[in-house]
Amino acid sequence: MIDIGEVLPAARAALDALVRIPSVSASPTTDLRRSAELTAELFRDANVPEVEIIDDIPGGQPAVLATCPAPPGMPTVLLYAHHDVQPAGDLGGWASAPFEPSERDGRLYGRGTADDKAGIAAHLAAILAHEGRPPVGVTVLIEGEEEISSPTLPAMLARYRDRLAADVIVLADSENLRVGTPMFTTTLRGTAACLVELRTLKSGAHSGSFGGAAPDALTSLCRLLATLHDENGDVAVSGLRSGEIPAYDYPEARYRAEASVLDGVGLHGTGSVAARVWAKPAVSVLAIDATSVADASNTLVPVARAKVGLRVAPGDDAVRAGAALAQHLTAHAPWGARVSVTVTEIAQPHAVDTSGPAFAAARRAYRDAYGNDVVHIGSGGSIPFVAEFATAFPSAAILITSAGADNEANAHGANESVHLAEFERACHAEALLLTELARQATDGGRLDLQPAEYSE
Structure with missing residues (x-):
């Protein structure tokens, strides 16, 4: 019988201690080694027999690998989280110090509380609840560079493949959209960002002497960017695919509030909100390089640049989608403007197969813990490491969960x-x-991840 109350104080103390370390992977002055060492110490104190810091990946940040070997005949579960965090940003926006945990009204505030140090603490609690001797094999991987897109994760998965191989992978880096209802994220959009540069003149020209015939680059760029959507706000890039429309809808009133949409401003696109943000591609103009208002003169601008972000729908290919975006921008150049496009970021979308006994066991476990049935949702965002795990371990069941983050977590903010x-x-x-996974393996003789002969 699991009594989580007995181990919760230790898990909470671990979370508080982790939040106090400003482990910002994007900062060259941050000492991520200290947060890795604390993470390793926490799992050693939980009687995990094998714990080490991985720091032998060229260019990589320190990660933690902790292992409880599987008892005979039992499956292995890989528990993933990350100990790096986003920068605090403008301190004036914080009601309490970002790296000092502060409890208010049933919430714990601080950078990394939700994303993703709660994941580390939840993995620790699961091991503590079994007194360091879980009934299945458990491998814990705590990464140190997720917030900078996990650049060396593929190399780590390749080098440590044998030690990371698992039947079930739990990635605790998502959120529940409704408090008290467990949600598994089963689809993720990918990304394909690009830089587009548009030139119309060899050099700047006087807007009075030449304006009216000579096209300036900024106006031309605005017209080009406007071709990315049709009159309804749907993406107009040819060749992009959409994924399966999710069963769970995202209430529009709630979405508007959480997205901070101003009163009277309409939403982009057609279809349900869930379809638009989880199953369809989305294009956003993220930035424009041009003369600032403060520095403006009566001069026709010769060159302008923009960063365009594409969210790639589940089931599409990010490389192909990025090429389609580049082709659209090149083909729609107004007035013969010279356009060059460079694709700068690629992350593949992912759809999780939720059939089979591993997911059935997970649904039972989460239903018992929450008192409500599991709901499957999508994510409009991208978690690039999910595709990396799916590629490295194609037969593993992948479970993307929340470790306490909800729609009010304000991760990154x-x-x-x-x-x-x-x-x-x-x-x-x-x-x-x-x-549950141990029980399933015992009842069935093994944890058969292929669903053909299984029913819950």
Whole structure:
């Protein structure tokens, strides 16, 4: 019988200690070694027999690998989280110090509370709940560079493939959209960002002497960018694909509030909100390089640049989608403007197969911990490491969960927080998951990840 209350104080203390370390991977002055060492110490103190810091990947940040070998006949579960965080940003926007955990109204505030140090603490709680001897094999991987797009993760997965191989992979880096309801993220959009440069003149020209016939680059760029959407706001780039429309919808009123849409401003696109943000491609103009208003003169601008972000729908290919975006921008250059496009970022979308006994065991565990059935949702964002794990371990069941983050977590923003009751339920669910997977393996003789002969 799992009593998560017995280990919750230790998990909470671990979370507080982790938040106090400003492990910002994007900062060259941050000492991520210190947060890796604390993470390793926490799992050693939990009686995990094999714990080490991985720091032998060229150019990589330190990661932690902790292993409880599988008992005979039992499957292995890989528990993933990351110890690096986003920068704090403008301190004036925080109600309390970003790297000093502060509890208010049932939430714990601080940078990394939700994204993703709660994930580390939840994995720790699951092991502590089994007194360091889980009924299945458990491998814990705590990465140190997720917030900078995990550039060396593929090399790590290749080098440590044998030690990371697992039957089930739990990636605790998502969120529940409704408090008290467990949600598995089953689709993720990919990304294909690009830089577009448009030139119309050899050099700047006087707007009075030459304006009216000579096209300036900024006006031309605006017209080009306007071709990315049709009159309804749907993406107009030819060749992009859409994924399966999700069963769970995202209520429009809630979406508008959470996206901070101003009153009276309409939403882009057609179809349900969930379809638009989880299953369809999306194009956004993220930045424009041009003369600032403060420095403007009556001069026709010869060159202008923009960064365009494409969210790639599940089921599409990010490389192909990025090429389609580049082709669209080149083909729609107004007035014969010279356009060059460079694709700068690629991350593949992903769709999770939720059939089979591993997911059935997970649904039972999370239902028991939360008191509500699991809901499958999508994510409009991208988690590039998911595709990396799926490629490295194609036969593993991949479970993308929340470790307490909800729709009010404000990850990456000021006043990031984790809902403490959700955190407790997540800890309980992970501990129960290990039990359920062991029971399934015992009842079935093995954890057969192929669903053909299985029914819950």
